[in-house]
Amino acid sequence: MTYQALTERTAVERLQALGFIGQGEASCEEIGDGNLNLVFRVRQGEKRFILKQALPYAKVVGESWPLSLERAWIEQAALKEFAKFAPAFVPHVYHASKEEAFTVMEDLSHLTIVRHGLLAGEVYPLLAGHIGSFLAKTLFHTSDFALGPVAKKGVARTYYNPDLCDITEKLIFTDPFCDAETNQIEEGLEQDVEAIWSDRELRREVAKLEALFVTKGDALLHGDLHTGSIFASADETRVIDPEFAFYGPFGFDVGQFMAHLFFASSAIGEERVRSDVETFLATYESVFRERWESFAVAPFRDADGLVDDVLKTTLADAFGFAGCELIRRTIGLAPVADLEGIESKAERIVRKRHALQTGVFLIRNRLTLDLQALKELFAQEVAR
Numbered sequence: 001m002t003y004q005a006l007t008e009r010t011a012v013e014r015l016q017a018l019g020f021i022g023q024g025e026a027s028c029e030e031i032g033d034g035n036l037n038l039v040f041r042v043r044q045g046e047k048r049f050i051l052k053q054a055l056p057y058a059k060v061v062g063e064s065w066p067l068s069l070e071r072a073w074i075e076q077a078a079l080k081e082f083a084k085f086a087p088a089f090v091p092h093v094y095h096a097s098k099e100e101a102f103t104v105m106e107d108l109s110h111l112t113i114v115r116h117g118l119l120a121g122e123v124y125p126l127l128a129g130h131i132g133s134f135l136a137k138t139l140f141h142t143s144d145f146a147l148g149p150v151a152k153k154g155v156a157r158t159y160y161n162p163d164l165c166d167i168t169e170k171l172i173f174t175d176p177f178c179d180a181e182t183n184q185i186e187e188g189l190e191q192d193v194e195a196i197w198s199d200r201e202l203r204r205e206v207a208k209l210e211a212l213f214v215t216k217g218d219a220l221l222h223g224d225l226h227t228g229s230i231f232a233s234a235d236e237t238r239v240i241d242p243e244f245a246f247y248g249p250f251g252f253d254v255g256q257f258m259a260h261l262f263f264a265s266s267a268i269g270e271e272r273v274r275s276d277v278e279t280f281l282a283t284y285e286s287v288f289r290e291r292w293e294s295f296a297v298a299p300f301r302d303a304d305g306l307v308d309d310v311l312k313t314t315l316a317d318a319f320g321f322a323g324c325e326l327i328r329r330t331i332g333l334a335p336v337a338d339l340e341g342i343e344s345k346a347e348r349i350v351r352k353r354h355a356l357q358t359g360v361f362l363i364r365n366r367l368t369l370d371l372q373a374l375k376e377l378f379a380q381e382v383a384r
Helices: 008-018 070-085 114-119 127-141 149-159 162-177 190-197 200-215 251-263 270-295 306-331 345-365 371-383
Strands: 027-030 037-044 047-054 062-066 093-097 102-106 219-221 230-232 237-239 246-248
Touching: 008 027, 008 037, 008 047, 008 102, 047 070, 070 093, 070 102, 070 127, 070 149, 070 162, 070 219, 114 230, 127 219, 127 230, 127 237, 127 251, 127 270, 149 219, 149 246, 162 190, 162 200, 162 306, 190 345, 200 306, 200 345, 251 270, 251 306, 251 345, 270 306, 270 371, 306 345, 345 371
Parallel strands: none
Antiparallel strands: 027 037, 037 047, 047 102, 093 102, 219 246, 230 237
16 A cells, blocks of 8 residues: 555554454544654554554654655564564564554553653652663674674664664754754753853764764664653563664663653652662663673674673763763753753753753763762762
8 A cells, every 4th residue: 555644534444454453433542742753542442552653754843854754664673673682671563564654563551651750750660670671682682792793784784764863963963062953942051052062172072972873883773762762660661662773883772761861860869860870771781791691602702801891882882972862852852851841940941051061071071981980970969
């Protein structure tokens, strides 16, 4: 079938035609609140499905920003790839149509989007460990270290994703560091932003990070791993929306998630964030090491100390990517509710200024930071 944007009525009809639901009455609601897609929840009796369809443009901007529909096929492929190594952490994919750019997947409505839950005061005691395990497993098993170079290159071909990589490159590494049209700068932050824009040394460090993003194809990344792309409860965690998936540096997803833990401090406090960041990084390291010891292929498994070097580089890169994400979400396109939802303007400005300062600090000091230094940084924040 040829592509046509779905409606609530036609979404039901497609599921009926595919045999997922019967011809009787079914309920359907469009629940998408993202920037790029249509998302429908369809229910009939005990049967529940999510049908997600890509739009041929960026929903947040409109038809003036065209996008390839290929991202829908990449997303479902990434979910299936992740499910090979971490099935407990992704929704099940039932069906995908490349021509119509939609995917039928498991309904996760019994869970809550983590960002919304944290802002509402919910507690996710297993979240940090779950995401650390998810990333360690999926990143390791899609890398050269597990697949070998030939097999890895064969897998990587599926995830050629230039449109969405271009969005990331612009919105994270370019626009926030210059006077770009997409920036959204709140009154009161002008001097802070001008200082970032005029800092040539900082811009050089950001360019180094962008170069890593563009050139370093370590493993299959989610590409947009933030707390709005994760469903959770007290004992369950599921990662969704990997339409930005591509082969990139180990540290990118690690840094993205870390940045959004930092943002959550406005809702849950620095002490909890510190604990979650420590758990996240410690779990990532321990699971990655375990996978290496069990599954690394030659010649990598025989190179003493190589896993230590890989983990050290990953952490340094992650700090830098986290810094870029903190700055981007504070003054760039697609700001986060963690900051924008703060009612007091004075407090909001303080939080935003701190996010910018932390971002700059992480970028500048990424090569010398370690977990102990990060603990000290959080201790200073708690004291503040």
